[in-house]
Amino acid sequence: MSISRYLGLTLNTEYDLRPEERPEIARLPIFSDMDETLRDSIFSASLLQAFPRQLVLFEVGQRADFLHILVDGLVELFTSNGDRDTSMVIVTPGHSFILAAAITDMPYLMAARTLSTSRILLVPAPLLRDTIEQDGALNRATMHELAWDYREMVRALTDMKLRQSTERLANHLLLQSRRLGGADCFQLRGEKRLLASLLGMTPENLSRAFGALAQHGIRVDGLTISITDRKAMEGFARPDPFFD
Amino acid sequence: MSISRYLGLTLNTEYDLRPEERPEIARLPIFSDMDETLRDSIFSASLLQAFPRQLVLFEVGQRADFLHILVDGLVELFTSNGDRDTSMVIVTPGHSFILAAAITDMPYLMAARTLSTSRILLVPAPLLRDTIEQDGALNRATMHELAWDYREMVRALTDMKLRQSTERLANHLLLQSRRLGGADCFQLRGEKRLLASLLGMTPENLSRAFGALAQHGIRVDGLTISITDRKAMEGFARPDPFFD
DNA sequence: CGAACCCTTGATGGCGATCAAACGCCGTGG
DNA sequence: CCACGGCGTTTGATCGCCATCAAGGGTTCG
Numbered sequence: 032m033s034i035s036r037y038l039g040l041t042l043n044t045e046y047d048l049r050p051e052e053r054p055e056i057a058r059l060p061i062f063s064d065m066d067e068t069l070r071d072s073i074f075s076a077s078l079l080q081a082f083p084r085q086l087v088l089f090e091v092g093q094r095a096d097f098l099h100i101l102v103d104g105l106v107e108l109f110t111s112n113g114d115r116d117t118s119m120v121i122v123t124p125g126h127s128f129i130l131a132a133a134i135t136d137m138p139y140l141m142a143a144r145t146l147s148t149s150r151i152l153l154v155p156a157p158l159l160r161d162t163i164e165q166d167g168a169l170n171r172a173t174m175h176e177l178a179w180d181y182r183e184m185v186r187a188l189t190d191m192k193l194r195q196s197t198e199r200l201a202n203h204l205l206l207q208s209r210r211l212g213g214a215d216c217f218q219l220r221g222e223k224r225l226l227a228s229l230l231g232m233t234p235e236n237l238s239r240a241f242g243a244l245a246q247h248g249i250r251v252d253g254l255t256i257s258i259t260d261r262k263a264m265e266g267f268a269r270p271d272p273f274f275d
Numbered sequence: 276m277s278i279s280r281y282l283g284l285t286l287n288t289e290y291d292l293r294p295e296e297r298p299e300i301a302r303l304p305i306f307s308d309m310d311e312t313l314r315d316s317i318f319s320a321s322l323l324q325a326f327p328r329q330l331v332l333f334e335v336g337q338r339a340d341f342l343h344i345l346v347d348g349l350v351e352l353f354t355s356n357g358d359r360d361t362s363m364v365i366v367t368p369g370h371s372f373i374l375a376a377a378i379t380d381m382p383y384l385m386a387a388r389t390l391s392t393s394r395i396l397l398v399p400a401p402l403l404r405d406t407i408e409q410d411g412a413l414n415r416a417t418m419h420e421l422a423w424d425y426r427e428m429v430r431a432l433t434d435m436k437l438r439q440s441t442e443r444l445a446n447h448l449l450l451q452s453r454r455l456g457g458a459d460c461f462q463l464r465g466e467k468r469l470l471a472s473l474l475g476m477t478p479e480n481l482s483r484a485f486g487a488l489a490q491h492g493i494r495v496d497g498l499t500i501s502i503t504d505r506k507a508m509e510g511f512a513r514p515d516p517f518f519d
Numbered sequence: 520c521g522a523a524c525c526c527t528t529g530a531t532g533g534c535g536a537t538c539a540a541a542c543g544c545c546g547t548g549g
Numbered sequence: 550c551c552a553c554g555g556c557g558t559t560t561g562a563t564c565g566c567c568a569t570c571a572a573g574g575g576t577t578c579g
Contacts, residue, residue: 092517110429112437113513119432131422138517140429163418164411171408177421178375184428185354185384188363191435192475193356195534224557231436236535238559269357273336273382439566467526480567482527525576532569542559549552 048074048152056102056152059125061176064168073162077154088143088151095132095139097153101125104149105220108141109228118228120183121146121220130177133159146221186274196232197240201268202275203230204249204256209275215261219254292318292396300346300396303369305420308412317406321398332387332395339376339383341397345369348393349464352385353472362472364427365390365464374421377403390465430518440476441484445512446519447474448493448500453519459505463498 048056053074056062062070079102082088088099091110099106106122108129119141122128132139133156163170190199203226211217219226227237241251247267248260258264268275292300297318300306306314323346326332332343335354343350350366352373363385366372376383377400407414434443447470455461463470471481485495491511492504502508512519 110433110437112433112515115437117433117436119429131425134418135422135426137426140426140433140517164414167408170414174378174407174418174421177418177425178379181375181421181425181428182379182381182384184425184432185363188428188432188435189354189356189361189384191432192361193354193359197534222557233536234558235537235560239535242559271356273384441566477568478526479528479569483567486527521579523576523578525574527574528572530569530571532567534567535564536566537562537564539562540560542557544555544557546555547553549550 048077048079052079056100059100059102061100061127061172062169064172065166066168069162069166069169073154073158076158077152079150079152081148081150082145084145084147084149086145088145089129089139090142091140092138095129095136095156098127098133098156098159099129099143100127100152100154102150102152104151105146106143106149106151107146107221107225108143110141116228117231118225119187121225121229127176130173130180134163134173134177136160146225189274191231196230196236197243198268199230199232200237200240201244201247201249201264202270204244204258205264205268205270206275207256208258215258217256219256223254292321292323296323300344303344303346305344305371305416306413308416309410310412313406313410313413317398317402320402321396323394323396325392325394326389328389328391328393330389332389333373333383334386335384336382339373339380339400342371342377342400342403343373343387344371344396344398346394346396348395349390350387350393350395351390351465351469352387354385360472361475362469363431364424365469365473371420374417374424378407378417378421380404390469433518435475440474440480441487442512443474443476444481444484445488445491445493445508446514448488448502449508449512449514450519451500452502459502461500463500467498 053071056074056079057070062073082104088106101122101124103124105124106128107118108120108122109116109118111117120128122143128143129139129141131137133154136156159173163173190202194202207217208214223237224234227234230237232240241249244264244267245251248258248263250257250259297315300318300323301314306317326348332350345366345368347368349368350372351362352364352366353360353362355361364372366387372387373383373385375381380400403417407417434446438446451461451463452458467481468478471478474481476484485493488508488511489495492502492507494501494503
């Protein structure tokens with residue numbers, strides 16, 4: 032099976048997983064606890080591919096022939112409605128994507144594009160489904176990842192339904208800070224227009240929302256965010272203790 | 276283990292699963308293909324409970340001790356933000372709910388209440404997790420249900436981000452019609468205010484949206500919906516071929 | 520019969536989208 | 550090296566969708 036044919040183009044960055052690369056991939060959460068023999072058989076049938084930035088990996092509606100696992104780089108999952116489109120998830124290294132489609136053998140509900148140069152492991156979906164049934168650890172890991180993705184979607188939907196845009200931004204920033212161990216200063220990954228789309232707003236309003244948060248303990252300089260008054264920030268954002 | 280203690284109240288409708296009820300439950304999609312011995316051991320440890328309508332089953336943040344499976348009735352999953360709340364999912368008979376929380380052993384992200392008198396099977400979460408690892412069919416069924424729930428969430432989120440309220444209503448009605456085999460006339464389940472909350476709008480605007488759809492081939496009489504001009508309806512709603 | 524409660528309809532206001540223009544940054548090409 | 554053009558961001562002005570507030574009609578239930 033050729034990935035080039037699957038993608039409809041030829042890239043010289045396509046190759047089978049090399050032996051020296053396997054340990055790095057094997058440490059990913061989804062594979063780390065599984066049986067070594069089965070893991071090797073998955074790796075032998077998988078392909079590690081490097082993609083340039085801004086490349087569309089697949090479109091909505093295609094069949095999910097491969098589970099995608101982002102080894103490094105950055106990937107955006109997005110959907111469109113004809114005229115308008117919106118980004119749904121930002122995939123960070125070490126995470127799989129379109130797991131639900133690969134497991135149920137159904138068409139993608141989201142399209143994917145690389146935001147930066149990315150290396151992606153492509154695991155044939157039928158092999159994944161077979162191996163899941165033979166290996167309890169892989170099974171658990173897959174289930175957990177899927178459950179986690181589900182919870183992220185629940186959170187994004189409640190965010191969209193219950194909060195207005197500036198509150199969404201505030202909570203997003205607090206969450207980013209928390210994920211970096213409570214850092215008061217950090218960098219946004221990617222352009223602001225991407226963040227705007229992720230939060231369900233326009234770039235113009237994101238800009239205004241950043242301005243409004245200056246009153247609540249946030250300073251912005253380009254892509255670097257500083258939380259100057261965490262108390263004020265939390266008072267404005269009212270993060271949910273179970274979600275955020 | 277007492278469900279009454281778990282719920283913090285005593286109801287005379289609590290009992291272990293009776294032998295004559297097992298065949299009915301065993302036909303549910305999640306159990307239908309699994310090993311009979313394991314299924315019986317699950318049933319022996321589970322409880323079938325009847326709840327009156329408008330009862331809150333659990334709140335956000337509680338630990339997921341049981342997987343819930345709705346045998347009959349109607350259940351709403353909802354979240355709140357302190358002052359405001361919104362309904363996230365309507366659970367119909369034959370489906371499990373809070374599967375993600377039960378599998379990952381994490382707190383509920385959504386609360387649940389019965390919309391009508393409901394019978395619910397309560398499966399201890401640890402037993403579920405153990406049995407999933409022993410039974411491939413249950414494993415597959417669980418994974419599929421979880422993946423399906425995920426896809427429903429993706430759909431709801433894109434709906435909220437890309438469409439305005441009247442379009443969401445129109446597509447919801449078309450989808451209901453499709454799920455009933457293309458019926459041109461059907462009944463809404465539950466009150467309209469519930470539908471409004473599910474679609475992320477106020478009851479007032481839902482009413483106005485129904486009025487606006489009169490121009491596009493919809494007639495409403497109480498809870499009965501008639502699609503009088505399907506072409507016009509689809510022209511207005513522009514359903515996505517992969518989502519809707 | 521009255522009291523809730525839901526649904527509807529109208530009036531008003533606010534949040535956020537759209538349109539428009541200017542600024543800064545960075546690439547290329549003269 | 551500088552001029553130019555493209556693109557992302559910012560800021561301002563305006564418009565539209567939708568929430569809110571308010572009131573009236575219908576139904577259900579005590």
